[in-house]
Amino acid sequence: MTSLQPTTAPARPFLDWPVITDPVGWNADIALLGIQHSEPYAHDPFPNDQSRAPDAIRAKSESFCYNPAHWDFDTGSDLASSLPPRHIDIGNVGWSGKGDYGNYAAAITARVRHFWRQGAQIVVLGGDHGVTIPVVDALDAVGEPVHILHIDAHLDWREEVGGVRRGYSNPLQWASKIKAVSGMTQIGLRAIGSARRQEIEAARSYGSHLFSAEQIHADGMDAVLATIPRGCAVYLTIDADGLDPTEMPAVMAPTPGGIYFRQLAPLLRKVARSNRIVGMDIVEVAPSFDFANGLTCIMAGRLILNVLSASWNQGSTVWRSTRN
Ligand SMILES: [Mn+2]
Numbered sequence: 387m388t389s390l391q392p393t394t395a396p397a398r399p400f401l402d403w404p405v406i407t408d409p410v411g412w413n414a415d416i417a418l419l420g421i422q423h424s425e426p427y428a429h430d431p432f433p434n435d436q437s438r439a440p441d442a443i444r445a446k447s448e449s450f451c452y453n454p455a456h457w458d459f460d461t462g463s464d465l466a467s468s469l470p471p472r473h474i475d476i477g478n479v480g481w482s483g484k485g486d487y488g489n490y491a492a493a494i495t496a497r498v499r500h501f502w503r504q505g506a507q508i509v510v511l512g513g514d515h516g517v518t519i520p521v522v523d524a525l526d527a528v529g530e531p532v533h534i535l536h537i538d539a540h541l542d543w544r545e546e547v548g549g550v551r552r553g554y555s556n557p558l559q560w561a562s563k564i565k566a567v568s569g570m571t572q573i574g575l576r577a578i579g580s581a582r583r584q585e586i587e588a589a590r591s592y593g594s595h596l597f598s599a600e601q602i603h604a605d606g607m608d609a610v611l612a613t614i615p616r617g618c619a620v621y622l623t624i625d626a627d628g629l630d631p632t633e634m635p636a637v638m639a640p641t642p643g644g645i646y647f648r649q650l651a652p653l654l655r656k657v658a659r660s661n662r663i664v665g666m667d668i669v670e671v672a673p674s675f676d677f678a679n680g681l682t683c684i685m686a687g688r689l690i691l692n693v694l695s696a697s698w699n700q701g702s703t704v705w706r707s708t709r710n
Contacts, residue, residue: 424516450687512669
């Protein structure tokens with residue numbers, strides 16, 4: 387078994403959370419972790435822009451949560467009294483790009499497994515979408531079946547690209563092979579990505595529920611919600627390009643026609659109140675393009691806070707009942 391290694395302290399913490407990089411102190415109800423790299427494809431630069439996102443999102447903390455004691459109208463609560471006392475920022479895990487990617491990935495999986503064994507909720511700041519892979523590899527530690535809710539313009543169902551299986555085009559295909567994953571809902575799909583006819587057919591034959599962004603604009607989120615078994619544990623993976631680029635412009639693949647915050651935030655709060663969201667990631671934020679007041683990082687922060695607050699505040703019992 388891999389022994390837990392310390393992480394690297396971020397430039398500043400997420401909100402005002404305690405930063406604990408030493409595994410000795412890793413006891414938490416909520417643990418936030420930056421994961422900077424996935425397995426790189428030969429055609430991409432290393433490190434990529436998304437590897438800077440964990441600290442770029444943290445740096446906007448005051449913009450997405452001016453004061454945790456103040457009222458949050460999104461969630462009808464204040465964050466400070468909603469969250470359980472033990473919420474920590476455990477820093478970042480990075481990789482030099484040299485040596486064995488598998489060792490780096492295994493160390494991430496061990497860290498996440500540690501927190502899931504404690505019954506904690508995990509929040510991951512990516513990184514590109516490949517960072518989801520070592521996280522979902524730890525889902526066995528949740529101890530019950532987990533449904534994956536995926537927001538993305540793209541299907542991300544490639545088995546391999548140029549021989550690489552753990553990059554940003556692979557995460558949902560990878561997750562579909564994991565025993566603890568009991569089902570999948572993928573929303574926001576549109577335009578053209580790495581998926582071909584064979585990947586669409588593979589996702590459908592697996593039983594993944596696919597919703598294009600257009601379907602959601604026409605029919606709303608009720609049909610999406612109906613595909614998530616009530617009471618089932620959920621892992622949430624948000625690719626920033628699933629949102630409309632007018633709201634999350636700083637992504638590598640800006641794609642018109644995306645999901646809006648006003649559609650996604652209420653869906654996530656509903657899921658968080660009826661299902662235990664055991665973990666979430668937000669990936670593919672590209673800070674170099676975040677010209678408009680850091681809007682993309684602010685959106686990322688607001689989505690996280692909507693999930694955390696709805697998961698833990700007084701109106702919700704799914705997490706508090708596991709703690710009482
Ligand atoms: Mn993706």
